[in-house]
Amino acid sequence: MFSYTIKRLLTVIPVLLGMSLVVFFMIRAIPGNPAQVILGQKATKEAVEALTHKLGLDQPWYVQYIKYLGGLLKGDLGESLRTGVAVSQEIWPYLAATLELSLAAMFIAVVIGVNAGIISAWFQNSWFDYVAMVLALVGVSMPIFWLGLMEQWIFAINLDWFPTSGREDVRNPIEAITHLYVIDTLMQGNTDQFVQTLQHLVLPSVALATIPMAIIARMTRSSMLEVMKSDYIRTARAKGLSMFWVVYKHSLKNAIIPVLTVIGLQMGLLLGGAILTETIFSWPGIGRYIYEAIGYRDYPVIQSGILIVAMIFIFINLIVDLLYAAIDPRIKYN
Amino acid sequence: MKKRWLLTMLTFLLAAATALAGCGKSEQTGGGKTEEAEKQTTLVYGRGGDSVGLDPATVTDGESFKVTKNIFDTLLDYNDGDTSIQPALAEKWEVSPDGLTYTFTLRKGVKFHDGTDFNAEAVVFNFERWANGNADTFPYYGSMFGGYKNDEGHVIKEVKALDEHTVQFVLKRPQAPFLKNLAMVPFAIASPEAIKKYGDKFGENPVGTGPFVFKEWKRNERIVLEKNKEYWLEGHPKLDKLIFVSIPDNSARLNALLKGEIDIMEDLNPSDLAQVEGNKDFQVFKRPSMNVGYVGLTVTRGPLGNKLVRQALNHAVDKQAIIDAFYAGQAQPAKNPLPPSIPGYNDAIQDYPYDLEKAKQLLAEAGYPNGFEMELWAMPVPRPYMPDGQKVAEALQASFAKIGVKAKIVTYEWATYLDKVAKGEADAFLLGWTGDNGDADNFLYALLDKDSIGSNNYTYYANDELHNILIEAQTVSDENKRNELYKKAQEIIKEDAPWIPLVHSTPLLAGKANIEGFNPHPTGTDKFTKVQFK
Numbered sequence: 001m002f003s004y005t006i007k008r009l010l011t012v013i014p015v016l017l018g019m020s021l022v023v024f025f026m027i028r029a030i031p032g033n034p035a036q037v038i039l040g041q042k043a044t045k046e047a048v049e050a051l052t053h054k055l056g057l058d059q060p061w062y063v064q065y066i067k068y069l070g071g072l073l074k075g076d077l078g079e080s081l082r083t084g085v086a087v088s089q090e091i092w093p094y095l096a097a098t099l100e101l102s103l104a105a106m107f108i109a110v111v112i113g114v115n116a117g118i119i120s121a122w123f124q125n126s127w128f129d130y131v132a133m134v135l136a137l138v139g140v141s142m143p144i145f146w147l148g149l150m151e152q153w154i155f156a157i158n159l160d161w162f163p164t165s166g167r168e169d170v171r172n173p174i175e176a177i178t179h180l181y182v183i184d185t186l187m188q189g190n191t192d193q194f195v196q197t198l199q200h201l202v203l204p205s206v207a208l209a210t211i212p213m214a215i216i217a218r219m220t221r222s223s224m225l226e227v228m229k230s231d232y233i234r235t236a237r238a239k240g241l242s243m244f245w246v247v248y249k250h251s252l253k254n255a256i257i258p259v260l261t262v263i264g265l266q267m268g269l270l271l272g273g274a275i276l277t278e279t280i281f282s283w284p285g286i287g288r289y290i291y292e293a294i295g296y297r298d299y300p301v302i303q304s305g306i307l308i309v310a311m312i313f314i315f316i317n318l319i320v321d322l323l324y325a326a327i328d329p330r331i332k333y334n
Numbered sequence: 335m336k337k338r339w340l341l342t343m344l345t346f347l348l349a350a351a352t353a354l355a356g357c358g359k360s361e362q363t364g365g366g367k368t369e370e371a372e373k374q375t376t377l378v379y380g381r382g383g384d385s386v387g388l389d390p391a392t393v394t395d396g397e398s399f400k401v402t403k404n405i406f407d408t409l410l411d412y413n414d415g416d417t418s419i420q421p422a423l424a425e426k427w428e429v430s431p432d433g434l435t436y437t438f439t440l441r442k443g444v445k446f447h448d449g450t451d452f453n454a455e456a457v458v459f460n461f462e463r464w465a466n467g468n469a470d471t472f473p474y475y476g477s478m479f480g481g482y483k484n485d486e487g488h489v490i491k492e493v494k495a496l497d498e499h500t501v502q503f504v505l506k507r508p509q510a511p512f513l514k515n516l517a518m519v520p521f522a523i524a525s526p527e528a529i530k531k532y533g534d535k536f537g538e539n540p541v542g543t544g545p546f547v548f549k550e551w552k553r554n555e556r557i558v559l560e561k562n563k564e565y566w567l568e569g570h571p572k573l574d575k576l577i578f579v580s581i582p583d584n585s586a587r588l589n590a591l592l593k594g595e596i597d598i599m600e601d602l603n604p605s606d607l608a609q610v611e612g613n614k615d616f617q618v619f620k621r622p623s624m625n626v627g628y629v630g631l632t633v634t635r636g637p638l639g640n641k642l643v644r645q646a647l648n649h650a651v652d653k654q655a656i657i658d659a660f661y662a663g664q665a666q667p668a669k670n671p672l673p674p675s676i677p678g679y680n681d682a683i684q685d686y687p688y689d690l691e692k693a694k695q696l697l698a699e700a701g702y703p704n705g706f707e708m709e710l711w712a713m714p715v716p717r718p719y720m721p722d723g724q725k726v727a728e729a730l731q732a733s734f735a736k737i738g739v740k741a742k743i744v745t746y747e748w749a750t751y752l753d754k755v756a757k758g759e760a761d762a763f764l765l766g767w768t769g770d771n772g773d774a775d776n777f778l779y780a781l782l783d784k785d786s787i788g789s790n791n792y793t794y795y796a797n798d799e800l801h802n803i804l805i806e807a808q809t810v811s812d813e814n815k816r817n818e819l820y821k822k823a824q825e826i827i828k829e830d831a832p833w834i835p836l837v838h839s840t841p842l843l844a845g846k847a848n849i850e851g852f853n854p855h856p857t858g859t860d861k862f863t864k865v866q867f868k
Binding site: 031039043044047051083094148156163164165166169279280281282284288294295296297 | 750
């Protein structure tokens, strides 16, 4: 298992190298000069030329790439062209915001998705099964933009249960320590702000959870249905075990592997692909950070941001693979 | 057996959901109360984006200026509703008869937020700093004052401190909009000590003399300013705290306003106007128009090179219908490239009337009796002068089709769009402009002079007669003579028709009903000195 982990980690290097090269060229292939975009529509030609030179964008591509790569090896992610701040220093608050949001969303998606899938399989063809699967279909095809605005309209404005957007009340801001506000407010023992943080999390995480929840529910259902047809389940029932026990212990353990794969992939997608949710709920996360950087042609931020998201994606998948072995004794990595 | 399990689980889920919502509700009401108590003195202003930097001389984006306007003061300022000049850090000024020497008497007893004195030396320091820079470091300085220290076009010969409170500017040649330029946000006077102390990081630690003191900046989230208790305007500012928050989506920003999380929002969608107007807890603010939305006709591309074709397209557009449909009536049809509020506007000009027969006739005359095909580029981002580029493009497409011109709608991501348009790759394209200083030069020269090709003259329109007039107008200091020149310029432009001027829109903002003293300024940057809650 240990050597497997090391091996997997080593294969990450060429993947990231290839990734960095692809991203490097792709963003340079889109038209638009960062200097022009930074200085705005009203800048003079001289200003644009001067800034292009200062940013080193007039050098040949291979010089720029080698410099970037050299920096990466030293752990230097570059400096944002727009703000002049080191990406390594700037990126954490955004990453933390996204982590908090995706974990909350994934928690909702897994708890509800897996259980809905199980119950649907257990009571196959019951009204619950039909309703749950129709909802899952709706969930997969729901436009997040619309869903987000509807949530705000219903639950924030009309019912007055939750705030519409942001991570905190700007009139009563949270002092950041780790930038994971759930943890920060707990560390400071500030119950009011802790509750406030959770309330800010509810609407965006529900919006973000919709699609993964639906996918997980469908996957769990089909996987469970397959397992529940097996002989050993019939044996377990014949032995006189209660249905609950049979479903949640015997069947689930065997049905969960493909579900785990889906969960891992979805978690990766949430990390990088929460742009719509982050925009609607003005959540200062990594998706918006990279998206805005694309608008400004802020090359170092795009490159390093995507690289970091990719790294996390790979890492999550590694953890999922290792979990297989922990859950299913038949799987061994040697 | 089966049924019992199902029911138990559903009951449990229902109970959990009710508990969470109940908890949420009680907490929120509690939070609402504290907000109520603070509401009197803290104003939260919701906008679409974040600032780039807070040293106004180094940036060009409106989002930065909106904030720095409140941290810094300029020597002169614009009047509340228009772009005429009023005293600010300079109490009074004298201009020599030849228009070359400007002598300013500065306000006494003014201090920067760091406690140092504002005086003539500080003014000289700031102008020296900019003049010794370049187009990259202080972009606006070069474009408004004709370059930098050693450039031939540089207008300012010398800035000197005559005494503690008197500063004199000597110009190389007269510059008509000189005073208006001084009132622009980028030329705010910053604390020399703070500039020396922070160096490159001054943009994150701005120190001025303005009504509010910089407190905190959390990028992409908020900028917090606090009251300057020593502000020179007696009894002002009224607010204790001013917070700028970024909420990118216009509808989400409106939701935040309706919920009470923010107090003022900008960029209200015209389609949401009715919703706010019908609500007694809120009010609508209309920003006086200083912009233009237009269709550019690139004169270097195919049939559009022919003046008659461009005139024909002008005849084919029903501007009022577009305004009614996509601006909720909050705009006026444009006939010139600059809005009527700007001195030098030529109201005698007749717009090309909406006349399809005339349009067809002109096309036939130009040799295109059956029309032609072209691309029509639609702006991908909403702007006050173009709230929905795609829809306006579709309306134009339908209009053009009526005279046989088949327009294919094309769009790109915003930075790509601007880049390609600037390179002259678009046939017809939607774009717009918001004025910086209320001067005609800032529209006509910036957008349509041949010198501006490659920067903001996207149509590649070049007319030497026009060029000579615009250059002359830059140096004439007699206001009437100058206005005559601009009126003539507008006649030439009308005849050559490089644009279809569409609208001068009224940007909409919305806020709580109990806000007083907020008068949105045509330049798009507002000072919150007099704003308060009832």
